[in-house]
Amino acid sequence: MVRETAGVTAYHAGEWAEALSELRTARRMSGGSGLLAVMADCERGLGRPERAIELGRSDEARALRGDEATELRIVVAGARMDLGQYDQAVVTLQTSELDPSRTGSAAARLFYAYADALVAAGRTAEGLTWFLNAASADLDGETDAEERAEELTGDTDL
Numbered sequence: 505m506v507r508e509t510a511g512v513t514a515y516h517a518g519e520w521a522e523a524l525s526e527l528r529t530a531r532r533m534s535g536g537s538g539l540l541a542v543m544a545d546c547e548r549g550l551g552r553p554e555r556a557i558e559l560g561r562s563d564e565a566r567a568l569r570g571d572e573a574t575e576l577r578i579v580v581a582g583a584r585m586d587l588g589q590y591d592q593a594v595v596t597l598q599t600s601e602l603d604p605s606r607t608g609s610a611a612a613r614l615f616y617a618y619a620d621a622l623v624a625a626g627r628t629a630e631g632l633t634w635f636l637n638a639a640s641a642d643l644d645g646e647t648d649a650e651e652r653a654e655e656l657t658g659d660t661d662l
Contacts, residue, residue: 507530508530540562544576547583548582559576559580602614606641619632619638622634632653
């Protein structure tokens with residue numbers, strides 16, 4: 505538990521290499537896969553998006569469910585975008601969880617990532633729709649989805 509805490513602390517401080525080292529050790533010791541998304545994001549932070557994608561393809565990744573699986577999808581889609589693979593990023597995020605009637609932090613983050621990938625792939629109108637969905641789902645104001653929608657439309661009254 506100490507290694508996991510140290511890894512998460514280093515992650516939040518932007519110390520990607522230290523975080524990854526601590527999280528790998530914690531994973532070896534406990535066998536859990538709950539922090540796979542954080543580890544993949546560390547790989548991205550270290551400029552290794554290919555490794556983040558590899559983690560997303562692992563057996564451990566396929567076993568994830570719920571919010572943990574969603575977070576890993578978001579990170580892998582970001583890695584695809586880092587590589588200029590915008591259409592693949594869109595596909596990575598297409599899941600049954602992509603339901604505009606959902607609300608909450610996980611839904612807002614997924615919708616936001618999907619919108620961002622759509623815009624990067626040149627599908628701006630669809631991206632706008634999903635930024636608006638993200639803004640509606642974001643009950644705690646964790647994203648800037650409303651501002652992104654305003655940027656796309658030039659309408660400050662959204």
